[in-house]
Amino acid sequence: MHTRLLHNDPQGLATAAAMLRAGGLVAFGTETVYGLGADAGNDTAVAAIYTAKGRPGINPLISHFASADAAFEQVEATPLARRLADRFWPGPLTMVLPRGTHCGISTIATAGLPTAAVRVPAGQTTQALLAACGFPVVAPSANPSGRVSPSDAQHVLAGLDGRIDAVLDCGPCRVGVESTIIDLSRDVPVLLRPGGITLEALEAACGMKLALPAGSNDARPTAPGQLSSHYAPGLPVRLDARSVTPDEALLAFGPPLPGSALVWNLSATGDLHEAAARLFAGLRFLDMEGHRRGLVGIAVQPVPGHGLGRAIRDRLIRAACPRP
Structure with a gap:
């Protein structure tokens, strides 16, 4: 086709x-x-x-x-x-x-x-x-x-x-x-x-608090995006990194951590709207270029869990989950 x-x-x-x-x-x-x-x-x-x-x-x-x-x-x-x-x-x-x-x-x-x-x-x-x-x-x-x-x-x-x-x-x-x-x-x-x-x-x-799901539902999801492993690049993803090694790519948020020669910054100023818009493009770039350079993984700097950060963190957690 x-x-x-x-x-x-x-x-x-x-x-x-x-x-x-x-x-x-x-x-x-x-x-x-x-x-x-x-x-x-x-x-x-x-x-x-x-x-x-x-x-x-x-x-x-x-x-x-x-x-x-x-x-x-x-x-x-x-x-x-x-x-x-x-x-x-x-x-x-x-x-x-x-x-x-x-x-x-x-x-x-x-x-x-x-x-x-x-x-x-x-x-x-x-x-x-x-x-x-x-x-x-x-x-x-x-x-x-x-x-x-x-x-x-x-x-x-x-x-x-x-x-x-x-x-x-x-x-x-x-x-x-x-x-x-x-x-x-x-x-x-x-x-x-x-x-x-x-x-x-x-x-x-x-006008009320919403209930939150107990966790991922791999056996019988009731909506898209509930599988534990999702949104995943080929390279393994490490969350909430406080440091980065030379053989890792870095998905930064705010000032980037030192130590990686391959960096994609979601938002240098810490803007969650900018970070959300750049998330998937960043994961794709780091995965493709990281593979080309022989890197072993993607380290992710902490992203706050409020506002759009909740959605960003949800995607990153599922990207980091081992693939079945």
Whole structure:
């Protein structure tokens, strides 16, 4: 299969939408990361995503919509869900809700669960593509399963060239980490995955404290991003480094530690928004260049756990977990 690189123009958008309508796989940029898109109601297309990524079939997918009204046609929307949609959509928030009576999302996409994960992404190109399709589009991160998420079109091609139909080049992603996932199908809302919307902002909008998951769920995840090993480069990752050896690359935050000749600084000024936007590109660069130089691992300086730092640390912890 030849993977086409489509330009972000009317012709590229029309081609991408036509491919998705025909059951193809098209990667496209959102405000978070690049997603690998397929028609959420097409069992064959959804199954092809799992094959292209090498993704476990137990790991559900997020369905993307052009509007909140379209999303709530597929799931049972609670008053809290509508309030959060008014506050955060379009944007990097995913809600897990019970499937509606007439839900057309493939049960393959929901991994057979009675719930579905839905969101309305931001971005003019993404919105235009979803509107042109006229149906929900499942779009997990456009990379081989478990590896570092892509934040530009070239990252997608590096991992999936020849496995998918096309990539719509939407430029670099603004947020840089995946959407926050909140489970609203239970009595108490649960934060399943930290992401582009902070826990603090969510709790303020909900007017209550959110429950937090007990840990990773490798046996039966209820949403993406819950597997213990995820977002992983090839080189092993060492967290909260207070020193670095000459045979390690350094993922810095703030003033870099001395001792490494290969450094990627998430943010020299300690800005968490900048750090989130640069996280996956940094892991990719250090992994590729570190392998080329014969380095043995990636040391990561401490990142605070508040605000967007919670999402950054979540990704780093999973990147550091031994791969199965």
